[in-house]
Amino acid sequence: MEKKSLKFSRTVSSKLQYKINMSIIFNYLRENGPISRAKISRDLKISAPAVSRVIDKLIKDGYVVETEKLVTKGGKRPTLLKINQDKGFVIGIDLGKEKFKLALTNFNGETVEKYRGFRILNDKNIAEKMISEIKKFLSKCSKGEKIKLHKVRTICIGVPADIDTDSGKIISAPLYGNWKELNFKKILSSEFNIPVYIENDVNLSTLGEKHYGEGKNFKDVIFVEISNGIGAGIIIDNHLHRGFHGSAGEVGFTIVNTENLGFKIKNKGFLEKFASVESMKKKVVMAIKEGRKTKIADMVENDVEKIESYMVCKAAIGGDKLANSIICEMVNFLSIGIINLILIINPQIIVLGGDICSLPEVRRLFVEPIMEKIKSSIPFKIPEIKLSSLSEDAGIIGASFLATESLLIGEFPYKIEQE
Incomplete structure (x- = not known):
């Protein structure tokens, strides 16, 4: 998605200037509509006749439509403009x-x-x-x-x-x-x-979260997906940061200590193995097979194939020791990954998304403990921590x-x- 610079080595032709004005006006209208011709002219410092010529062309081509009249105290009521949402x-x-x-x-x-x-x-x-x-x-x-x-x-x-x-x-x-x-x-x-x-x-x-969810009022945003895998998306100064090879944000491969340098199993990283939503289910199954007592076994009538991650949360809420220990370990590992992101990027907000959003009592079991660990580990102002408002539709x-x-x-x- 290339955005072209507006620097020119010589005076531009009238044809190119018209194209530039059309682009600037159209994109400004996309982000600020409904809006009047007069306000577009004032805000962009483009002459009213130039704005009208562009708007007339955009209306003719079907990109822009006129809507209601703006309510004013007196005088001529300007017509508001907006993008034609059904153009495509x-x-x-x-x-x-x-x-x-x-x-x-x-x-x-x-x-x-x-x-x-x-x-x-x-x-x-x-x-x-x-x-x-x-x-x-x-x-x-x-x-x-x-x-x-x-x-x-x-x-x-x-x-x-x-x-x-x-x-x-x-x-x-x-x-x-x-x-x-x-x-x-x-x-x-x-x-x-x-x-x-x-x-x-x-x-x-x-x-999605930056433009329609919890991140829309911030320039520096980190989104952390916690599902079967773990990854992060990074917005810096309103731009998506992909990194040199497009691998920025692969925090699922975060290493927690020196003993785990070089850790990789079936293409999963350390954090994904021990802190993903899928890992909760696997840990319970392993513990039951080792003879550990838990309410989760009763929930599935000892059929470990029926165990799902949400059951771990339900059992933890009911005071189950195994379930709480699994969640506690997961919170610790996630906190380490998120703290490292904060220290490196220093975002305004971190949004947690993915399958974790659908787990029972996710705020009490995960978000609040993670926030406490971040506060106790970072001596300066920390970003807001929010759950995704778009959930699985992000x-x-x-x-x-x-x-x-x-x-x-x-x-x-x-x-x-x-x-």
Whole structure:
């Protein structure tokens, strides 16, 4: 998603100046609408006639529509303008959860329809399954007259992997080794004949939370996904930080002490093995097999195959010693990872998301103890710690945002960064 500089070595032509003005006005309207022509002119210091020429063209092309009149104390009431939300639609896909998730959103970021499909496995046929589900979904939407298929303009896919965002190639997929040779961008763009973008799933959840969730009023944000794996997305000065190879935020591989240097098991890092939501279930199963007493065994009538992570939380709330010890260890390890992120990035807010959000009493069992450990370990002001307000939809919301942003920045490449 390239944003072009507004520095020029010589005076620009009137044609280029018009294009620059159109881009700046359109993007400003996207972020601040509904808004009047006069306010756009004042805020951007572009002449009123120049603003009117651009707005008339954007209305003619269907990108902008007029809405209600602004209420004033007297005089002529200006007409407010906003983006035409139905000019186009985008598809956001999240492959980072247990099941395939998809959202159809309009240009305003509003979700028109959501869909939950097949269980995601380490399967080389994942692309074919995706194509089948997307076609089925779009057929259903078009029959219901929610959208016209030609108005679907682009797709963005969130993948639990390190991504070359330009080529679409998967560099490394620790949880899904069979996906490494796949290029979802190439496969889906060929099938649907529209632009396809691909990004790390946690980065997309981070963008979703930054623009529509708990992070929207902050410039420096860290989103920590705690599910079967653990990863972080980093926003610095309103920009997603991917790192040199796109691996920034892979905190699941955090090392806690010198004894664990070089730790890696089946492509999982230390923190993921001992502090992921999935690890809770595995620890209980192992303890029961070793003869430890716990209420969780009674919940499943001693059938360890039926144990789920939420049961550990329920047992802990009821005073179960094993369950509380497992959660305590998990809190300790997560606190170490989060403290290290705070010390290195110094964000304004940290948002915790992923499967952990759906666990019972998550604030009491996890968020509050983590906050206490952070306070006792860091001698200066700490960031706010919040649970994701988007929960399991953060990924598809972020994917839809990036799809829209990438598409429109391609058409309107100039914008003024706002504080």
